[in-house]
Amino acid sequence: MSAPAAFRTQLLDAIPRLRRYARSLVYDTHAADDLVQTALERALAHWHQFDQRRDLLAWLLSITHNAHLDEVRKQSRYAPLAEDDSGTQQAGPAIDLDAGLDLLRALQRLPLEQREVLVLAGVEQLSYAECADILRIPIGTVMSRLSRGRAALRALLGSPADAATPAPAAARRPTLRRIA
Template structure:
């Protein structure tokens, strides 16, 4: 008796392996955007669902990671515009960031999380895509659909404001 091959295989979709390697970074970025593990997982799920529904476009995608971040960013912005996202008061909840057990390191991470929350969303997104995901300015510009000069400006202003807050 022959076993039926599952509909998802890397043989049928060679780009799927690239999609799967992007998952940890997608999860990390989603958790920073949503500040809630369940909402972040939902955002990753929605991103993958949208990407999978457009699998025919994969061959035209130059960089799968940038394309996925663009999808995630657009889904997040759409949810913000619809008012579907709940905000989290950082004074009531501890961040869901894995940290070392020392008190000093925990306090630094909490301070950084609080300072990032104060930044305008545009500056925070550019900072996170640069620092956490290591995207180049051109990739960030493509992901957020903004000019590269705007990326550099937001990054500069965001870093300066973050330094002032820290």
């Protein structure tokens, strides 16, 4: 039994938002398109399990998120170590600290947990409850990851708001003077 035409139409309408979310997860157009295709295949295969009272986009984003986690788990089993200039091995891609930071690079440098919440809440304009449902985490965790992610982005982008904020008392050190 195939999915009804109305369901397929809604899937097609959701593709641009799914692609944007997938690109924020993997930062590779081809891998993002593969991720969206996997999510759409899963959605079509399990369309009968969709609860009509639920938002379709939230359901699709949840499927995309889970497909991404499956891919990360699969790749982590076979991930080779990259070799840096000194000949030592390190896991993952090297980060170019001298390059100018823009929003895309700053987002890429954030931990996946913070990046997911920032994209879902900030870009996709989903509520905290919808984010929590998609990521299968408590709302409080969504709020704390969002707060930490925003703070990390401000730090990475050198926000002027951070410069105006005085350092905490523990971070300020008194200056010593020599008395002759």
